[in-house]
Amino acid sequence: MKIYLDGKFVEEAEAKVSVFDHGLLYGDGVFEGIRLYGGNVFRLEEHLERLEYSAKAIMLDMPLSRKALSDAVCESCRQNGLTDGYIRLVITRGVGDLGLAPWLCAKPSLFIIAAKISLYPKEHYDNGLAIVTVPTRRINPAALPPTIKSLNYLNNILGKIEAKQFGALEAIMLNDQGYIAECTADNIFIVHKGELITPAASQGALKGITRSTIFSIAQELGLPIREADMTRYDVWVADECFLTGSGAEVIPAVKLDGRVIGTGKPGPITQKVLAAFRRRVLVEGTRI
């Protein structure tokens, strides 16, 4: 596998960063997870825009322009002979001192990994996921906005571990008020009386690229959609529920904490949204 690292393509074995990199020492950096479908980098511009936003939020200078980054992403796919895959774009604060001071880091480091993706098994799309609520809470947006896709993912990772301990693949994380923020690596939607509802970023959700695609799909399908505060009770009484993310795409959730949601099977609106999403991934974005 060829990895883009600070301006050069190197073999995987040579793709190394320093133990003094603040991305490693402090989680000081930002990242994106992007999908490649049939030679199309899905919504690459939107991912790069979010990356620029995340970098600006933590006062990290972008090492490349939007165009140069876009070219580097596409070239990473070509170098690895990929037409479908997963792209991880990471910018770290770079090599510095042992202290926190980011201004002592000479320059940010940028790397891009374009790899094959292992998809969720088909049966989860056919039958839906049984998810749980985990004890680990999402960080308060006033402390650290979850809209920043930073290298600090510990609370999501702890949530993921707890999900596994409860035998679930994905889990709902509440915010410190007890409202639903999102899942460990996915946003959440419910369908209630034909309407799509999802928590707002102010409740602790990442502004997912897949999530924003759902808003566009809802418009196309003529489905009402809105952001609202959401509790677990809203999910338990919902007609349908689905999760969205670059990895999971659109995946039905049919049980929460052992309680059946709707009919206990992927619902008709979820299936319509998923079908529309699968059409869009091949056309919305940037050809490599």
Ligand code: PXG
């Ligand atoms: N919330 C969180 C906390 C995420 O990390 C999403 C929502 C969905 O956002 P997008 O933009 O992808 O629709 C994410 C994204 C992985 C992986 O390696 C994780 C994500 C995306 C791709 C792969 O597990 N998280």
